[in-house]
Amino acid sequence: MKIVHAAFFALLAFATAARAEVLQSAADHFTVAFAAEVAAPPARTFAALGAVQHWWSSEHTWSGDAANLSLNAEAGGCFCERWKQGSSEHGRVIMVRENELLRLDSALGPLQEYAVSGILSFRLEAGDDDTTRLDVDYRVNGSSASGLDQIAPGVDQVLALQIDRLLRYIDTGNPEAPAEATPEPSPSRRDARAKLIEEWGRQATAAKAGEKKPGQKPKPADQP
Numbered sequence: 001m002k003i004v005h006a007a008f009f010a011l012l013a014f015a016t017a018a019r020a021e022v023l024q025s026a027a028d029h030f031t032v033a034f035a036a037e038v039a040a041p042p043a044r045t046f047a048a049l050g051a052v053q054h055w056w057s058s059e060h061t062w063s064g065d066a067a068n069l070s071l072n073a074e075a076g077g078c079f080c081e082r083w084k085q086g087s088s089e090h091g092r093v094i095m096v097r098e099n100e101l102l103r104l105d106s107a108l109g110p111l112q113e114y115a116v117s118g119i120l121s122f123r124l125e126a127g128d129d130d131t132t133r134l135d136v137d138y139r140v141n142g143s144s145a146s147g148l149d150q151i152a153p154g155v156d157q158v159l160a161l162q163i164d165r166l167l168r169y170i171d172t173g174n175p176e177a178p179a180e181a182t183p184e185p186s187p188s189r190r191d192a193r194a195k196l197i198e199e200w201g202r203q204a205t206a207a208k209a210g211e212k213k214p215g216q217k218p219k220p221a222d223q224p
Helices: 005-009 042-050 109-114 148-172 187-209
Strands: 021-026 029-038 069-071 078-083 086-097 101-105 117-126 132-141
Touching: 021 148, 029 148, 042 101, 042 117, 042 132, 042 148, 109 148, 132 148
Parallel strands: none
Antiparallel strands: 021 029, 029 132, 069 078, 078 086, 086 101, 101 117, 117 132
16 A cells, blocks of 8 residues: 555544544454444435445555545455556455445455454445435454454544545545635734734834945045
8 A cells, every 4th residue: 555554553644524433342353333324315325335436545545546446336246456566355245235235345455464354334224304324334353463452443543534535425526525724813913913024124124224325435534
């Protein structure tokens, strides 16, 4: 991946709109879960899940470009990444109930190297006014030597990032978080800055006035 393993498991630099929760963690297993209400009906939400190349973060791909991702949402279907120099299977679909459930056998990212197994499930339930209740859980199991309790918080953060991007993609068609506007300075700060500039102007004027004007000759001394 473009980021090193330590960065994958580190806390992200910004807070996501909603965090997944670490329900259980031990050296040999962890479970993280997330729930949200989606402002779209189940059919639209389910379709968006399959369009993973449009909402998954490029920073969490091997090739550095989420456009190389694909997800075939049927049993045996591949959650794959293919690029010129290689390819990777991020997961394999093991169960589908259209508009209700998508489940993958998946050891995401560097977890591949830990020789662990992971089950990633997306459950959809119709809500009121064409909304969807989305529940996501990721259950990972390994051995007592896997140290998964140390990995769980980072996976929690990364999963939350991906789900937030999915929700924004469904809501606006753009998974990226809106740029934060630069706050306007407070009136007191504006006044202080104006006074400082004014003081600089006075100092510059005074400095120029104190300079000796070139080209002036001294007056001749009186003759005796």
